[in-house]
Structures are given as C-alpha cells and as structure tokens.
Amino acid sequence: MDDLRQKYLEAVASVTDEAALEDVRLAAVGKKGEIALKMRELGKMTPEERQVAGPALNALKDEINSALAAKKEALADAALDARLSEEWLDVTLPARGRPQGTIHPVSQVTEEVVAIFADMGFAVAEGPQIENDFYNFDALNIPPHHPARQEFDTFYMHRDEGDNRPPHVLRTHTSPVQIRAMEKTGAPIRVIAPGRVYRSDYDQTHTPMFHQIEGLAIGKDISMANLKWVLEEFFSAFFEIDGIKTRFRASHFPFTEPSAEVDIQCSWVDGQLRIGEGDGWMEVLGSGMVHPKVLEAAGVDPEAWQGFAFGMGIDRIAMLKYGIPDLRAFFESDLRWLRHYGFSALDMPTLAGGLSR
Numbered sequence: 500m501d502d503l504r505q506k507y508l509e510a511v512a513s514v515t516d517e518a519a520l521e522d523v524r525l526a527a528v529g530k531k532g533e534i535a536l537k538m539r540e541l542g543k544m545t546p547e548e549r550q551v552a553g554p555a556l557n558a559l560k561d562e563i564n565s566a567l568a569a570k571k572e573a574l575a576d577a578a579l580d581a582r583l584s585e586e587w588l589d590v591t592l593p594a595r596g597r598p599q600g601t602i603h604p605v606s607q608v609t610e611e612v613v614a615i616f617a618d619m620g621f622a623v624a625e626g627p628q629i630e631n632d633f634y635n636f637d638a639l640n641i642p643p644h645h646p647a648r649q650e651f652d653t654f655y656m657h658r659d660e661g662d663n664r665p666p667h668v669l670r671t672h673t674s675p676v677q678i679r680a681m682e683k684t685g686a687p688i689r690v691i692a693p694g695r696v697y698r699s700d701y702d703q704t705h706t707p708m709f710h711q712i713e714g715l716a717i718g719k720d721i722s723m724a725n726l727k728w729v730l731e732e733f734f735s736a737f738f739e740i741d742g743i744k745t746r747f748r749a750s751h752f753p754f755t756e757p758s759a760e761v762d763i764q765c766s767w768v769d770g771q772l773r774i775g776e777g778d779g780w781m782e783v784l785g786s787g788m789v790h791p792k793v794l795e796a797a798g799v800d801p802e803a804w805q806g807f808a809f810g811m812g813i814d815r816i817a818m819l820k821y822g823i824p825d826l827r828a829f830f831e832s833d834l835r836w837l838r839h840y841g842f843s844a845l846d847m848p849t850l851a852g853g854l855s856r
C-alpha cells in the first residue's frame with residue numbers, strides 16, 4: 500500500500516500536462532486501475548484482514564483523488580498564467596493621430612463677414628448660380644445691348660437650336676440677389692448675399708469661379724453716409740484694426756447712381772502690405788445708391804424708398820487678411836495648401852470670441 504501511495508503521488512507530482520495527468524488517473528483510480536484490482540482482492544481475504552485493508556484502500560483512493568484534483572487545478576492556473584503573460588495589451592500607448600480636414604479660407608472668411616454684418620442687422624439672402632438674363636442683367640439696368648454686358652466675360656448656357664429665348668447664364672455677380680430679395684420681402688430691407696459667381700477669366704488674381712458678397716440696405720432715408728459708416732465699421736471689425744479709413748472714388752455701375760469704388764487705407768513696407776495704416780490705397784469693392792430703375796424692376800417704389808448697395812470679392816479680402824498670394828491655389832485642392840491655410844473646425848468666428856485664430 501505504501502509502495503502504491505508513493506508511486507502514484509510521485510507520478511501526479513511529476514506530470515506537466517493534463518493528458519499525462521489523465522493517464523495517471525486511469526492507471527491509479529480508474530475502473531481497471533491498480534486500486535480497483537486491489538479492491539477485488541478484498542473478497543479473498545478473511546473478515547479480519549478485510550476490516551483493516553478495506554478502509555486503508557479507500558483512504559488511499561481518496562488521497563490520490565485529491566492529489567489529482569489539486570494537480571489539475573495547478574495545471575489550469577499555470578496555463579492561464581502563461582496565456583495572460585502572452586496576450587497583454589499596453590493601454591498606456593498614445594492613441595494614433597487622426598487626420599483631420601480643415602475649413603477652407605473662403606468658408607472661414609464668409610462666416611467672418613456674415614458674423615459682422617449680422618451684428619449690424621443684415622440678414623443673409625441667397626439666389627441661384629444659374630441665372631436668367633432678367634435677374635443678372637435687365638433688372639439691374641443692363642439692357643441687351645448695354646456695353647457692360649461685354650465687360651462681364653459671361654458664361655452662357657446652351658439653348659436648343661431654334662429656341663430663340665435669351666440663354667441662361669452662370670451669374671456674373673451676386674447683384675441679382677438684390678432683385679430676388681426685394682421681390683420677396685419688399686422694403687425696408689437689409690441683406691447680404693454671399694455666394695459663387697462665374698466669369699471667363701484666368702490669371703494670378705482671376706479664376707473662372709470666385710466668390711462675392713453683396714450688400715443691400717433700403718429704407719426711407721438711407722444715404723451714402725450710412726454706406727460709408729457701415730463699410731468702415733465692417734473693415735475695422737474684419738481686419739481687427741480700429742478706425743480703418745476708406746476712400747470713395749466716383750465710378751460708374753449701371754445699377755447705382757451715384758456710384759463709387761471704395762479703397763481701404765494701406766501701406767507697403769519692404770514689399771509687405773499693411774492694412775489700415777500709411778497713405779496708400781487698395782481698391783476693395785464697388786458700391787453706390789441703388790438706381791431707381793433697379794428698385795422699380797424689383798417692385799419697390801423709388802419715390803418712397805432709397806438705399807445703398809455694394810459688392811465685394813470674398814476671395815480677395817481673404818487673400819488680403821491672411822496673406823495668400825495666388826487666387827488660383829484656392830481652388831486646386833492641394834492638401835499641403837489646405838493644411839497650411841485652412842482653419843480648425845472649432846475656430847468659429849464670433850464678434851465676442853475673435854474672428855481669426
């Protein structure tokens with residue numbers, strides 16, 4: 500019995516995997532194992548012998564069984580430890596960077612301009628990019644054979660042969676939105692209209708598609724003085740420089756009378772442009788008092804109402820504010836350019852929080 504105990508306890512101690520442990524179990528306490536064989540021998544013993552050998556064999560069987568169970572648990576623990584030490588995850592690694600898009604300078608500057616004019620009580624108006632003759636030209640006092648039509652390098656839409664109606668155009672300016680806005684709400688009105696416009700032109704400062712913002716304010720006694728105040732207020736806020744001066748130069752547009760081109764104060768120092776200082780001037784927009792014929796075309800009585808309008812290039816003021824030299828790059832979608840000149844999505848321009856980064 501002592502030999503059996505020693506043999507199997509040693510065997511249990513020395514196995515290193517569950518399959519070998521099972522072999523030991525079968526050989527020791529299985530149905531045909533050594534302990535079972537010994538149990539069968541009990542029948543041939545005298546009752547006195549059996550009284551000693553029986554309990555001793557049962558005790559040995561229990562002892563081996565508990566050694567087997569303990570070993571089984573130890574093997575399972577070791578296997579789990581091995582897996583845990585192999586399959587680990589370092590949660591302290593820094594997260595992988597996520598590539599992010601940027602807000603295009605045109606979008607950013609449009610938001611800036613809208614925020615400033617909204618603060619002065621201007622609503623945003625919109626119109627279609629494919630316009631008809633009436634809104635893009637006639638209603639703005641540019642009749643069919645007016646020379647101003649030639650100045651615009653207009654893109655005309657195709658008409659079927661035999662269809663003699665005037666062709667639609669890609670709008671050459673945002674001024675047609677003046678007409679649409681007045682038709683919709685009448686006077687008084689105060690709106691700005693940012694959007695895409697199109698002209699057949701291409702060089703460092705011209706692209707066939709670009710952006711303008713139109714302004715329109717009609718009331719009972721709105722004058723050029725109001726126009727000048729609004730524009731100076733706008734440029735001071737936009738360039739974040741107090742008291743920017745403007746210069747009004749007499750000009751001509753069919754849709755305004757009188758008309759003025761507006762310059763802002765600037766200087767050139769070592770080839771660098773500085774806005775709002777010095778005695779140089781930079782042209783930034785066209786403007787004037789809305790022509791009576793334009794009010795009439797939009798259904799507003801020119802005897803009762805008057806006001807100003809202006810049109811400004813968004814891309815152009817974006818170039819001035821952010822020092823971007825070439826307009827063509829705006830629309831080439833070069834990722835290096837977009838990353839360099841683009842804005843973070845969280846940089847929403849507000850008057851209180853600042854307009855630029």
Ligand code: DAH
Pocket residue numbers: 671672673674713714752754755784785786787808809810811
């Ligand atoms: N529509 C003109 C252009 O694109 C700009 C302009 C000039 C708009 C004078 C106006 C204005 O509203 O009054 O060249």
